Amino acid sequence: MTRSIATITVPNAQQGDYPVVVGPGAIDMLESLLPGDAQKVLIAHAPPLAAIADSLRDRLGQRQVFLAEMPDAEGAKRVEVASFCWGILGQTDFQRNDVIVSLGGGATTDVAGFVAATWLRGVPVIHVPTTVLGMVDAAIGGKTGINTAEGKNLVGSFYAPTAVVVDPDVLASVSENEVRTGLAEVVKCGFIKDTRILELLEQHPQAAIDTSSDVFLELVSRAIQVKADVVGDDFLEAGGREILNYGHTLGHAIEHAERYQWRHGAAISIGMVFAAELSRIVANLGESDFERHRAILGNLGLPITYPADRWKTLLASMQKDKKARGGVVRFVVLDAPGKARVLAIPDESVLFAAYQELAAHTG
Numbered sequence: 001m002t003r004s005i006a007t008i009t010v011p012n013a014q015q016g017d018y019p020v021v022v023g024p025g026a027i028d029m030l031e032s033l034l035p036g037d038a039q040k041v042l043i044a045h046a047p048p049l050a051a052i053a054d055s056l057r058d059r060l061g062q063r064q065v066f067l068a069e070m071p072d073a074e075g076a077k078r079v080e081v082a083s084f085c086w087g088i089l090g091q092t093d094f095q096r097n098d099v100i101v102s103l104g105g106g107a108t109t110d111v112a113g114f115v116a117a118t119w120l121r122g123v124p125v126i127h128v129p130t131t132v133l134g135m136v137d138a139a140i141g142g143k144t145g146i147n148t149a150e151g152k153n154l155v156g157s158f159y160a161p162t163a164v165v166v167d168p169d170v171l172a173s174v175s176e177n178e179v180r181t182g183l184a185e186v187v188k189c190g191f192i193k194d195t196r197i198l199e200l201l202e203q204h205p206q207a208a209i210d211t212s213s214d215v216f217l218e219l220v221s222r223a224i225q226v227k228a229d230v231v232g233d234d235f236l237e238a239g240g241r242e243i244l245n246y247g248h249t250l251g252h253a254i255e256h257a258e259r260y261q262w263r264h265g266a267a268i269s270i271g272m273v274f275a276a277e278l279s280r281i282v283a284n285l286g287e288s289d290f291e292r293h294r295a296i297l298g299n300l301g302l303p304i305t306y307p308a309d310r311w312k313t314l315l316a317s318m319q320k321d322k323k324a325r326g327g328v329v330r331f332v333v334l335d336a337p338g339k340a341r342v343l344a345i346p347d348e349s350v351l352f353a354a355y356q357e358l359a360a361h362t363g
Helices: 026-033 047-059 079-090 108-119 132-138 174-193 196-201 213-235 240-245 250-258 266-280 286-300 310-319 348-359
Strands: 005-010 018-020 040-045 062-067 099-104 127-128 144-147 150-157 163-166 327-336 339-345
Touching: 005 213, 005 250, 018 026, 018 213, 026 047, 026 127, 026 163, 026 174, 040 079, 040 108, 040 163, 047 062, 047 099, 079 108, 079 132, 099 108, 099 174, 108 127, 108 132, 108 144, 108 150, 127 132, 132 174, 150 250, 174 196, 174 213, 174 240, 174 327, 196 213, 196 266, 196 286, 213 240, 213 339, 240 250, 240 327, 250 266, 250 310, 250 327, 266 286, 266 327, 266 339, 266 348, 310 327, 310 348
Parallel strands: 018 163, 040 062, 040 099, 099 127, 127 163
Antiparallel strands: 005 018, 144 150, 327 339
16 A cells, blocks of 8 residues: 555544544644644653654644653553643643543553543643554543552543544554564454455564555554444443453453553453353354464464463453453454454353463463
8 A cells, every 4th residue: 555644534423533643753743633712732642752843842842731741551550640641731721622632552542532531621632642552542542540559441442532643653663572562452353353464564564563564554554444434323331332342351351460561462362262262162253263363362472371370360350351241251253364253251150261261372
């Protein structure tokens, strides 16, 4: 595909459709995406992005621009950080026509979106994700939230952004490991809906991790389209949107067990292998499709096992998951690649059997 700037529209009947601008140099379009009557802009950014934040402030010189540096990664998703941002908004007399710009990875977009949703019961927010994970998942769909001591994303809201800017050029300084872990969410989109993604990853493994390649741009664009299609049909996660949680139930439990020191994509990778094994047991997923999970994720250098002795801790965490109903854990399973559904599994022995298969591969 050509490396021009394209726009993917995310349908949103509740809060209005919004564009995801995708392509090299897309960040240069930020000013044109701001609400016309915005007088003030708060750029909430992760620490390594201070230089880019300063550059954006210079470009938006016709408005009052304030910077809010937040902790990196999951350290940002705390109520104290949200309160810090609320304080800036209050001190600067931020109004409903003013706009918040998030600049960072998924954690930054999550908390900035939550701050936008809650200040004056809603001010515009534009996400400029600077990680692969943020580009294909966290910045799109309107899920916002912070973590608590009890779990991940237990406090949050559904709040659609005004726009999302996805510019692969901002990934130039991102580590290869960060790219690989971010691609876990792209793999997920391939297994639940767009199997062409899986073919691209299998056929072009090196180009897939080259953020300047056409293959990478196509993978990101396809994953964004999957997310747009799914959340457009189910913004409030009343039904179909739940398939986006493929691999996330166990993945979130692993993140909690690791005190959020693991990258999200690494945990979700293990979660997808678990979900695939579960699908083999309860949904008749074929052996070759299960092995395809292990091969694609393994080729990306992502973890696909976890210690056997952690099961009880993980189960307790999954039973508190926001998708659980009455303590019964719900999982996204596959009947085949591209055919996902949600299934409640009350029999813990089935879950344990699937986990034992996963843990049996631990060295």
